[in-house]
Amino acid sequence: MAASVAIISLASDFGCQVQMTNMEDHLLDVLAQFDLAYWQLASSGHLPETYDVAVIEGAVTTEEHVETLKRVREIASSVIVIGACAVSGGIPGLAAGSDLEPKVGCVYGDDGDIVACGRISPMPVDAVIDVDYRVLGCPIHPAEFVEVLQRALMGLSDNAPQEPLCASCKVAENTCFYDGGQICLGLVTRTGCGARCVSHGRPCTGCRGIAEDANLASARAIVTSYGMSPAAFDQALELYSTCQEAIR
Amino acid sequence: MSTLTVEHVARIEGHGTISVQVDSGVVTDIHMDIVEPARLFEAMVVGRRFDEAPLITSRICGICSPNHAVTSIKALESALGIEVSERTRLLRSLLLYGSYLQNHATHLYLFAAPDYVGQPSVFPLAASHPDVVKRALHLKKLGNELTTAVGGRPVHPITAVIGGFTAEPHAREIEALAGRLHAAAADAAETAALFSSFDVPEFATAGEMLAMHSESDYAVYDGEVCALDGGWCRPADEYHDFVTETVVSHSNAKHSTVDGRTFLVGALARVNLSWDQLLPSARLVASKSGLRPVSRNSFLNNLSQAVELVDAAERCALLCEQILEGEGSSKPVSYNVRAGSGTASTEAPRGTLYHTLALDDDGFITAGNVITPTAQNLANLEADMRQFAPTVAHLPEAEFVLAIEQLVRAYDPCLSCAVH
Numbered sequence: 001m002a003a004s005v006a007i008i009s010l011a012s013d014f015g016c017q018v019q020m021t022n023m024e025d026h027l028l029d030v031l032a033q034f035d036l037a038y039w040q041l042a043s044s045g046h047l048p049e050t051y052d053v054a055v056i057e058g059a060v061t062t063e064e065h066v067e068t069l070k071r072v073r074e075i076a077s078s079v080i081v082i083g084a085c086a087v088s089g090g091i092p093g094l095a096a097g098s099d100l101e102p103k104v105g106c107v108y109g110d111d112g113d114i115v116a117c118g119r120i121s122p123m124p125v126d127a128v129i130d131v132d133y134r135v136l137g138c139p140i141h142p143a144e145f146v147e148v149l150q151r152a153l154m155g156l157s158d159n160a161p162q163e164p165l166c167a168s169c170k171v172a173e174n175t176c177f178y179d180g181g182q183i184c185l186g187l188v189t190r191t192g193c194g195a196r197c198v199s200h201g202r203p204c205t206g207c208r209g210i211a212e213d214a215n216l217a218s219a220r221a222i223v224t225s226y227g228m229s230p231a232a233f234d235q236a237l238e239l240y241s242t243c244q245e246a247i248r
Numbered sequence: 249m250s251t252l253t254v255e256h257v258a259r260i261e262g263h264g265t266i267s268v269q270v271d272s273g274v275v276t277d278i279h280m281d282i283v284e285p286a287r288l289f290e291a292m293v294v295g296r297r298f299d300e301a302p303l304i305t306s307r308i309c310g311i312c313s314p315n316h317a318v319t320s321i322k323a324l325e326s327a328l329g330i331e332v333s334e335r336t337r338l339l340r341s342l343l344l345y346g347s348y349l350q351n352h353a354t355h356l357y358l359f360a361a362p363d364y365v366g367q368p369s370v371f372p373l374a375a376s377h378p379d380v381v382k383r384a385l386h387l388k389k390l391g392n393e394l395t396t397a398v399g400g401r402p403v404h405p406i407t408a409v410i411g412g413f414t415a416e417p418h419a420r421e422i423e424a425l426a427g428r429l430h431a432a433a434a435d436a437a438e439t440a441a442l443f444s445s446f447d448v449p450e451f452a453t454a455g456e457m458l459a460m461h462s463e464s465d466y467a468v469y470d471g472e473v474c475a476l477d478g479g480w481c482r483p484a485d486e487y488h489d490f491v492t493e494t495v496v497s498h499s500n501a502k503h504s505t506v507d508g509r510t511f512l513v514g515a516l517a518r519v520n521l522s523w524d525q526l527l528p529s530a531r532l533v534a535s536k537s538g539l540r541p542v543s544r545n546s547f548l549n550n551l552s553q554a555v556e557l558v559d560a561a562e563r564c565a566l567l568c569e570q571i572l573e574g575e576g577s578s579k580p581v582s583y584n585v586r587a588g589s590g591t592a593s594t595e596a597p598r599g600t601l602y603h604t605l606a607l608d609d610d611g612f613i614t615a616g617n618v619i620t621p622t623a624q625n626l627a628n629l630e631a632d633m634r635q636f637a638p639t640v641a642h643l644p645e646a647e648f649v650l651a652i653e654q655l656v657r658a659y660d661p662c663l664s665c666a667v668h
Contacts, residue, residue, distance in 0.1 A: 015310025
């Protein structure tokens, strides 16, 4: 019997779910590999009480999200988190911290207290439950999602690359931004994106999160040796990694 | 008295709940509850370096990310007094139109069409109507390829920056796209024919309609904001003066009014206000499909999107040809960082999008404000729901709920955008 898959979103821009549909030539073949138990974006229906694999997009920003995730972990044999929001807290993580009230005031003015409560400081999914597979990036790449989904369906282990981007950039024969006096987070960011941003003329902004093999102290020393400020490097890292222990 | 709720309404972006109060078979109240808390983007940009702002606001929405990025870029260029080249403007238009093709094809086929053929999703149609699904995926893919060619990827463009573009597509890539876009206009016309074959209720919204408008072009990248009934046009940077936002208790997204009325933005408003600027082929398809200005039927927002698909496919092909023949550069122009504030708008697939950004002398953002199309539409959607619900209240519950959901989906709401 085919495994059943539930696709669930927390706080996000739905961009990674959109990317899941952005493989038009293969979408129907991919969907044919499993029973779609729930996908609010694409189909009517309710989240069922049983399914085998849960695909989670988005950051945790409410008490309800926490409860949903605990239930998911009890039900699903595999949990896949997709995209920077779910993996590392991502852009929503920029609002993390104890001072949420002024930020709410920034949006609603003096009327912040009349809208729904239950809001908590943003965090990644693995701050609440154990996660089995991670699809990195902001947004994810459809092919990478399919590969991880297949690993989950076949019970293989996660094999996300752990080393920083720099080596991939050399292979792509890109010019290093540091030579031009610009900070690039490729020094410490997990590789696997094919250096897409750098190849299009933009420095890496760290959307795939800080690599396990990254050496932050050494990276800061490199930034300094190029005459730039390690404080600016650290601030750039906050963009996707505010919720990560490594930079706290 | 009983309450009927539809939680996490399917086939829309974001999280919303429809809640209907029924008393002795009579609908006494109906709400669109936006349950997701504000995502705090206006607070998150504060303190960040100014050139990070377009990257951050792009993450408000996965579908219209090019619009958020370009609108923030335009706001910052206004703050810094930057003029960009004609080539940059053409490429930006192409990038925005990529999101039209992507958004409209996705909304029409994946989200809206299943309502009219009695299916929970579009996927069962792959067996029964393979041509329809093939056409849907083809149009959607073309939109993504356009965004990828210009922006570097389909979601969250890489190359669009303050002052220009960091990379351009190769000429042969643009040439190939131009040919395929011309050819896709036929698929888009088929889409309009499909949607004009669906029965939609007789309905007229009581709300005003707003859209950007320009005499010389179908306004997507540039234009003034015009009101259909009000008959006025004003610069987008005066939106604080004409759009009034209020906080309501059942929605984490604010509600908007203009001249004291709720209003509708998006494809229907654009087609009504800029009928004369549509390409002749799109006007012909619209007329054949029974869509003529002025139409007040909110359900026809779907058909209006299909007409815009025809216009967008043809127009993008023309834009590609202009870029191929044109000279000049899209290389980012140089500029100096200084304190300032700027406001800009673009027409996103779902309607007019406004961004205001202010920065200090060191280049750090000091304030941000974003008004998204769906936030503007919500009050009008609720007014429509209140007006429409009694006319379908006699139907069995499942059919009643479907009718209300059809109205909600006709607006193509993006609740992720609404609670930015």
